[in-house]
Amino acid sequence: MKAFLATLTVVAAQLAAAHYTLPDLIANGTTAAxxxxxxTTQNHYSNAPITDVNSTEFRCYELDMNATPxxxxxxxVEAGSTIGFKADNDFYHPGYFSAYMSRASPAANSPEAGTGQTWFKIWEDPPVFExxxxxxxxxxxxxxxxxxPKSLPSGQYLVRGEQIALHVASSVGGAQFYIGCAQLNVVNGGDGAPGPLVSIPGVYTGYEPGILINIYDLPANYPGYTSPGPAVWRG
Known part of the structure; x- marks a missing residue:
């Protein structure tokens, strides 16, 4: 029995090591703690992904949707500046990266922020078909x-970093989502009109060809990777 429990412990540790969270905001030339x-996300200990794109937790995966914000x-941060997320582990799984922002009302640290059709994509890093x-x-x-984007209007926002890991995405619900939402006050912005705007959850169905995909057995006529979600708004 002891040997069996030890094996389970090792397996659990290996699974956690293969997964990750995005706990650190990169901004103003530094990486925060x-x-x-x-x-703080629900997987801050387990590192396990979320897979249900229709869950309300899919927005930011907070530990407590009411208290955590x-x-x-x-x-x-300044409009036009470089920001990002640092993971607590290497991104072991092959996948698609993107970043969304949402104007935060009434404030970035409020539970209501990002709950409507307010999200827009500002960046993506898709795989290349070669x-x-x-x-x-x-x-x-x-x-x-x-x-x-430099033309983003000043104000408070959420920024949501996401990786869609596709190593087991050949069946519905197989894609693994690793998510982090940071709270921002953007200054020195412009007069741009971000869009198209989407809701999260609601941005994906789970049946998109960039989410439901067997990356190890592509069809003979495969046209190349199709990014899920809206087009990138570049300002």
């Missing part, structure tokens, strides 16, 4: 960075 500006600080196979962003990296 864990969960200072990023809302108010317990998280708000980072002040020589009959998908080539994914490096699995040895542990951070993603992107630029806040």
């Amino acid at each position: 864990d969960w200072v500006y990023v809302r 108010g317990q998280t600080s708000i980072a002040t 020589n009959g196979a998908l080539v994914f962003p490096s699995e040895s990296m542990n951070e993603i960075t992107f630029t806040i």
